[in-house]
Amino acid sequence: MRTQQLERSVAIAAQPARVADYVExxxxxxxxxxxxxxxxxxxxxSDASVDVVRLLHAMAGTALIASGASCLNQxxxxxxxxRMDRTRSRPLPAGRLDFLPALGFGAALxxxxxxxxxxxxxxxxxxxxxxxxxxxxxxxxxxxxxTSLCTIIxxxxxxxxxxxxxxxxxxxxxxxxxVLFAIxxxxxxxxxxxxxxxxxxxxxxxxxxxxxxxxxxGASTARQTMLYLFALIxxxxxxxxxxMSGTVYFWGALALGAGFLAVGMHxxxxxxxxxxxRLLRYSVLYLPALLALMTVxxxxx
Amino acid sequence: xxxxxxxxxxxxxxxxxAAMLLHLLRARxxxxxxxxxxxxxxxxxxxxxxxxxxxLALMTTGLTRGPGTQPRAGRSEIAARGSAAADVHLIxxxxxxxxxxxxxx
Numbered sequence: 001m002r003t004q005q006l007e008r009s010v011a012i013a014a015q016p017a018r019v020a021d022y023v024e025x026x027x028x029x030x031x032x033x034x035x036x037x038x039x040x041x042x043x044x045x046s047d048a049s050v051d052v053v054r055l056l057h058a059m060a061g062t063a064l065i066a067s068g069a070s071c072l073n074q075x076x077x078x079x080x081x082x083r084m085d086r087t088r089s090r091p092l093p094a095g096r097l098d099f100l101p102a103l104g105f106g107a108a109l110x111x112x113x114x115x116x117x118x119x120x121x122x123x124x125x126x127x128x129x130x131x132x133x134x135x136x137x138x139x140x141x142x143x144x145x146x147t148s149l150c151t152i153i154x155x156x157x158x159x160x161x162x163x164x165x166x167x168x169x170x171x172x173x174x175x176x177x178x179v180l181f182a183i184x185x186x187x188x189x190x191x192x193x194x195x196x197x198x199x200x201x202x203x204x205x206x207x208x209x210x211x212x213x214x215x216x217x218g219a220s221t222a223r224q225t226m227l228y229l230f231a232l233i234x235x236x237x238x239x240x241x242x243x244m245s246g247t248v249y250f251w252g253a254l255a256l257g258a259g260f261l262a263v264g265m266h267x268x269x270x271x272x273x274x275x276x277x278r279l280l281r282y283s284v285l286y287l288p289a290l291l292a293l294m295t296v297x298x299x300x301x
Numbered sequence: 302x303x304x305x306x307x308x309x310x311x312x313x314x315x316x317x318x319a320a321m322l323l324h325l326l327r328a329r330x331x332x333x334x335x336x337x338x339x340x341x342x343x344x345x346x347x348x349x350x351x352x353x354x355x356x357l358a359l360m361t362t363g364l365t366r367g368p369g370t371q372p373r374a375g376r377s378e379i380a381a382r383g384s385a386a387a388d389v390h391l392i393x394x395x396x397x398x399x400x401x402x403x404x405x406x
Contacts, residue, residue, distance in 0.1 A: 148346075175357075182357050214339060220339070223321055227317055231350040231353075231354060234307060235357070241307050242361060250303050
């Protein structure tokens with residue numbers, strides 16, 4: 001068995017880098033969700049007519065920055081990724097890509113994204129994009145080895161994409177943009193805590209100081225999951241309260257939030273891996289459903 | 302009704318937060334508790350949502366207005382002005398004052 005594993009590792013290491021490996025560095029699923037949330041922010045921030053060209057530029061720039069950030073994150077975490085079952089087959093820990101080309105790729109994507117936003121959208125959105133990148137790569141990533149508060153700090157760059165979409169449409173920040181920020185901020189907590197709880201041992205192997213790893217009996221994780229879910233519900237209703245979206249959104253958000261709370265409560269009581277994975281699955285469905293409702297029921301400009 | 306539900310959900314959050322803070326502070330005071338550092342960290346975790354919501358409440362009630370903020374007229378304001386299709390945007394001008402913009406109908 002060990003001989004087979006060794007042979008497999010050697011075979012993987014011997015493969016030349018493929019386009020698919022570079023694509024994998026960009027974390028396509030996460031990047032897609034980032035771009036979708038930015039697009040939602042743009043649409044909500046737009047007046048009656050949506051400038052589609054600018055929207056496409058905003059989406060492209062956001063995608064480039066998000067891809068660059070994901071890539072640079074994997075460069076920085078290649079050693080801990082090699083220790084985790086979830087991530088050891090990624091291009092860098094598996095040896096399919098070297099450190100320098102990956103670093104160059106990530107830097108190029110990030111620079112291109114910032115340049116695109118500055119030139120084709122507006123400087124404010126470019127600044128927010130660079131801030132997102134800096135917070136994710138230079139603050140959140142190193143802090144993952146030091147304190148569980150990294151999750152809270154990491155939620156800030158995670159919540160900025162819809163704000164970027166908003167500023168791409170309006171070239172200004174406003175209270176509504178911060179409402180979108182808050183929704184994404186609070187959503188990330190139960191989402192990420194579910195991931196970390198479901199893969200707690202793996203995160204511990206990787207040396208990541210996340211709440212479920214340092215929380216022996218799962219009680220703190222359960223409490224914080226519930227607290228952030230209780231915070232998410234009123235915040236998710238704010239778009240209706242502020243007349244960004246209408247009545248259909250209000251009731252839809254309330255129903256989605258109640259469902260999220262119910263699944264979260266079950267995970268908090270049960271504290272089993274299947275329950276955490278169920279919470280994770282719900283969180284993955286919740287956000288796109290909420291954003292879709294928000295955009296479909298947007299209050300007409 | 303929507304307003305009432307919104308405030309109820311907000312109250313529920315603050316009640317949960319208060320209960321949680323109380324629990325954590327009491328646990329901290331109990332003697333020789335292993336994991337004191339962990340409880341300090343969790344207190345920070347617990348306070349963050351309230352801080353974010355407080356900042357959001359300030360912003361959305363218009364108590365803080367920075368450059369470029371563009372408040373949007375609510376549906377009740379639009380109805381009061383008798384224009385179903387209008388959406389008034391206030392723009393920032395150089396002297397820091399705000400004035401109705403060209404989109405005002």
